[in-house]
């Protein structure tokens with residue numbers, strides 16, 4: 001059966017890693033494509049109520065896709081919104097590269 005937590009961890013790992021390797025300065029086409037990808041992703045994420053809420057969040061704050069930094073920060077904020085909803089601690093978005101690109105110190 002589908003494990004919502006396992007799916008969530010795997011998905012966040014994919015999304016944050018994708019953001020961490022997005023071009024520093026995305027072309028207009030890349031910006032459009034990544035925005036479209038996130039909107040379509042939000043429609044088909046296989047957890048119905050998660051997908052519904054995420055679509056609302058994206059409508060309220062559309063994907064920031066001008067480049068890697070902005071996109072990583074936007075995604076961190078989206079993830080924190082879910083964290084808040086679930087009563088999980090907020091992640092320090094200043095450490096997003098450390099977590100998803102450069103690797104933690106320890």
Ligand code: FAD
Nearest residue numbers: 004005008009011012016049050054076077079080082091
């Ligand atoms: P996760 O939240 O899965 O995080 C994985 C790792 O990411 C953490 O260990 C941490 O190192 C890092 N991290 C944490 N916060 C951030 C951040 N803000 N920015 C960058 N890195 C971070 N579950 C539900 O029960 N209800 C929902 O409505 C729901 N909606 C979801 C919507 C989406 C789009 C996704 C992808 C998942 C959703 N989930 C939902 C799953 C939920 O977010 C968690 O993945 C799941 O509860 C497992 O949590 P976790 O504590 O293992 O860490």
